[in-house]
Amino acid sequence: MEIFALPWPKELNCSSVPDSNDTTVCTGFNEANETPQIRDCDEDEVQCDTDRCIAKSYICDGFQDCRDYSDEKFCLCGSRPAYYPSPLRVVNGDEVKPGTWPFVVELLGGRRRVHFCGAVIIGQRWVMTAAHCIGPKRKSDGIYLNIGGIRRFAYSKYRQTKRAKVFYVHPDYSSMTVENDIALIETSSPIQFNDYVRPVCLPGSDDETPVGTRCYVAGWGKTGKNEADFSPTLMEVSLNIVEWRKCKKDIDNAPITTPFELKSNNICAGGGFSHDACSGDSGGSLLCPSDPSGDTWKATGIVSWGLGCAVPNIPGVYTQVSKYASWIRNVTRNGVMVP
Numbered sequence: 001m002e003i004f005a006l007p008w009p010k011e012l013n014c015s016s017v018p019d020s021n022d023t024t025v026c027t028g029f030n031e032a033n034e035t036p037q038i039r040d041c042d043e044d045e046v047q048c049d050t051d052r053c054i055a056k057s058y059i060c061d062g063f064q065d066c067r068d069y070s071d072e073k074f075c076l077c078g079s080r081p082a083y084y085p086s087p088l089r090v091v092n093g094d095e096v097k098p099g100t101w102p103f104v105v106e107l108l109g110g111r112r113r114v115h116f117c118g119a120v121i122i123g124q125r126w127v128m129t130a131a132h133c134i135g136p137k138r139k140s141d142g143i144y145l146n147i148g149g150i151r152r153f154a155y156s157k158y159r160q161t162k163r164a165k166v167f168y169v170h171p172d173y174s175s176m177t178v179e180n181d182i183a184l185i186e187t188s189s190p191i192q193f194n195d196y197v198r199p200v201c202l203p204g205s206d207d208e209t210p211v212g213t214r215c216y217v218a219g220w221g222k223t224g225k226n227e228a229d230f231s232p233t234l235m236e237v238s239l240n241i242v243e244w245r246k247c248k249k250d251i252d253n254a255p256i257t258t259p260f261e262l263k264s265n266n267i268c269a270g271g272g273f274s275h276d277a278c279s280g281d282s283g284g285s286l287l288c289p290s291d292p293s294g295d296t297w298k299a300t301g302i303v304s305w306g307l308g309c310a311v312p313n314i315p316g317v318y319t320q321v322s323k324y325a326s327w328i329r330n331v332t333r334n335g336v337m338v339p
């Protein structure tokens with residue numbers, strides 16, 4: 001019987017194996033149990049999580065492919081070498097210090113280079129944003145990326161300004177339903193990584209960020225629904241991941257109706273507090289811990305839509321990035337790999 005190295009099928013009726021009269025110990029039972037239940041990894045693969053083989057090219061490619069994070073742990077993405085917890089709290093919201101979120105990017109457009117969306121660095125030539133930030137604009141002329149700058153109108157020695165070269169809007173994005181709200185931007189020249197500018201990690205396709213995980217959104221969005229201007233400085237809010245069904249119920253029962261519907265490729269966060277992602281934060285990332293120590297971060301979601309700003313008990317809706325892992329790999333031709 002070809003049962004070795006495979007999990008013993010529970011439904012197997014031992015009495016049908018002629019070699020053994022014992023109904024609990026079939027022929028090959030012990031051998032099957034002693035054999036490690038993982039195949040040997042191929043030459044171009046490595047083992048992780050004790051039970052899976054991943055391609056060697058998946059090491060340090062920016063995607064979290066192992067549950068224990070061993071494939072990205074010692075690489076560049078998601079870490080914050082210049083971050084230190086501040087003993088001082090800002091009274092009105094949490095102003096971000098340089099180095100706290102070295103992945104966060106601001107998109108600027110028009111002759112006066114005005115802020116219109118957030119984005120996140122995922123590779124040396126790549127940033128990720130929401131498709132609705134790009135919309136029908138297929139030409140990247142006049143779109144700039146502010147990288148490493150925290151205060152929008154101040155000088156920063158960490159700032160790098162890059163031009164957008166090519167837009168890649170998800171082919172199934174719909175502006176009517178805001179489904180598949182994800183886009184990638186290739187920059188005209190490579191981004192220089194340092195302690196204040198570096199890529200975020202990306203969730204692999206079977207990565208799930210558990211409900212209740214404490215995540216962050218950082219952006220220059222409006223800090224209240226009536227404020228006309230975008231925030232002059234990068235702000236952060238912490239939000240917990242909300243269960244999908246609860247989120248759907250909350251949105252369906254909301255006092256405000258929405259033209260959009262929560263889809264299976266969405267993930268929800270926030271809702272319980274007065275803080276929320278808001279207009280102008282669109283395209284920015286929902287940043288969640290990548291490993292249990294919380295030292296590294298991944299872009300679990302992309303700010304997609306919500307019902308107003310900080311409507312009590314209504315979570316915000318994000319594009320679930322893990323669902324697009326293979327699309328990102330294809331578009332960037334594995335260019336999210338960091339040196």
Ligand SMILES: [Ca+2]
Pocket residue numbers: 058059060061062063064065066071072
């Ligand atoms: Ca990886």
